[in-house]
Amino acid sequence: MPGRRRGGSRNRCGRRINRFLEPCLLLLLHGGESHGYELLENLGRFGFSENPADSSTIYRILRSFEERGFVTSSWAEGDSGPARRVYVLSSSGDGYLQMWVGDLEETDRILHRFFSEYQNHMELHHSNGKKTFKGKE
Amino acid sequence: MPGRRRGGSRNRCGRRINRFLEPCLLLLLHGGESHGYELLENLGRFGFSENPADSSTIYRILRSFEERGFVTSSWAEGDSGPARRVYVLSSSGDGYLQMWVGDLEETDRILHRFFSEYQNHMELHHSNGKKTFKGKE
DNA sequence: TTCATCTATATGCAAGCTGCACCTAGATGA
DNA sequence: TCATCTAGGTGCAGCTTGCATATAGATGAA
Numbered sequence: 001m002p003g004r005r006r007g008g009s010r011n012r013c014g015r016r017i018n019r020f021l022e023p024c025l026l027l028l029l030h031g032g033e034s035h036g037y038e039l040l041e042n043l044g045r046f047g048f049s050e051n052p053a054d055s056s057t058i059y060r061i062l063r064s065f066e067e068r069g070f071v072t073s074s075w076a077e078g079d080s081g082p083a084r085r086v087y088v089l090s091s092s093g094d095g096y097l098q099m100w101v102g103d104l105e106e107t108d109r110i111l112h113r114f115f116s117e118y119q120n121h122m123e124l125h126h127s128n129g130k131k132t133f134k135g136k137e
Numbered sequence: 138m139p140g141r142r143r144g145g146s147r148n149r150c151g152r153r154i155n156r157f158l159e160p161c162l163l164l165l166l167h168g169g170e171s172h173g174y175e176l177l178e179n180l181g182r183f184g185f186s187e188n189p190a191d192s193s194t195i196y197r198i199l200r201s202f203e204e205r206g207f208v209t210s211s212w213a214e215g216d217s218g219p220a221r222r223v224y225v226l227s228s229s230g231d232g233y234l235q236m237w238v239g240d241l242e243e244t245d246r247i248l249h250r251f252f253s254e255y256q257n258h259m260e261l262h263h264s265n266g267k268k269t270f271k272g273k274e
Numbered sequence: 275t276t277c278a279t280c281t282a283t284a285t286g287c288a289a290g291c292t293g294c295a296c297c298t299a300g301a302t303g304a
Numbered sequence: 305t306c307a308t309c310t311a312g313g314t315g316c317a318g319c320t321t322g323c324a325t326a327t328a329g330a331t332g333a334a
Contacts, residue, residue: 016154016155016244016321017153017154017155017244017247017248018153018154018155018291018319018320019319019320019321020247020251021321023251024251027251027254027255027258030258030262031258031262035282035283036282036283036284037281037282037283040282045250045254046247046250046251046254047246047247047250053322054321054322054323055282055283055284056283056284056285056321056322056323056324057320057321057322059282059283059284059285060284060285060320060321063284078281078282080280080281080330080331081280081281081282081329081330081331082281082282082283082328082329082330083282083283083329084281084282084283085282085283101252101255104248104251104252105252107153107154107248108245108248108249108252109184110154110157110183110184111154111241111244111245111248112245113182113183113184114157114160114161114164114183114241115241115242115245117164117182117183118164118238121164121167121168125167153292155290155291155320156290156291156292158292172311172312173311173312173313174310174311174312175311177311190293191292191293191294192311192312192313193292193293193294193295193312193313193314194291194292194293196311196312196313196314197291197292197313197314200313215310215311217301217302217310218300218301218302218309218310218311219299219300219301219310219311219312220300220311220312221310221311221312222311222312
């Protein structure tokens with residue numbers, strides 16, 4: 001299937017949690033100030049090694065963090081290379097991280113509710129002589 | 138915050154797994170033929186009671202399932218009310234459900250990898266005399 | 275010096291998902 | 305007759321995301 005067009009969630013059949021990069025970046029920033037390019041590299045910790053994150057998404061999220069008051073930024077010269085925009089998490093951003101953690105825990109509950117329904121269903125399905133289970137009638 | 142505009146993921150700070158309704162509908166259909174309106178009601182099992190699913194999304198997904206060969210449909214008269222479009226899962230659709238299950242398991246791993254990073258970080262953070270942990274330097 | 279490459283940040287665009295508003299229409303009962 | 309319920313559907317717009325591309329300083333090799 002060539003010509004994958006553009007945009008969308010072309011990868012796999014649709015995994016991924018909405019805006020999952022946000023909590024990952026917040027957690028990295030909770031560990032200390034950093035800039036976009038460095039954050040991009042450190043995302044590997046969260047399993048973004050295979051299927052890495054797109055840099056444009058990261059830079060956009062960081063700017064939106066700043067607009068919403070979750071971080072402050074300033075330009076800084078590094079030991080080498082071009083100047084970097086360095087981000088520092090604010091206490092408001094810390095609160096936003098806490099919110100995200102609670103949110104992901106809820107996502108986890110939803111996920112496990114699905115697994116539980118799935119396993120429960122499959123057990124009934126198999127103990128009913130295959131393919132005939134309807135759950136009604 | 139009034140004037141919530143339209144569209145988007147206005148609820149909470151962004152929970153939700155992309156296209157999560159798909160595996161839920163597939164699992165329900167694996168339990169036997171059904172129609173949109175009935176599926177909508179049965180989604181409560183997956184935690185869609187509070188924050189219920191939108192019917193338009195469901196009908197659209199069902200049509201897309203048919204386009205992709207995961208279900209077949211036919212009109213049927215019920216005991217009461219208007220005619221219904223009844224969907225039956227195909228073996229291809231069953232395979233798609235299996236794919237989704239594997240995919241959600243991967244999502245679960247990613248999620249727990251985050252929780253693990255979070256807890257690990259917070260332990261270090263607290264044992265380092267608060268606010269000074271940088272994870273580097 | 276020139277040029278490729280790396281580091282670093284950023285914008286434009288289009289595809290895809292989703293919820294809200296709205297529409298159609300048969301069935302049902304007051 | 306008319307409101308309401310059941311059932312299915314469309315249009316639209318907001319939002320997220322990945323790809324392509326642009327910019328520009330730093331670095332090192334030819």
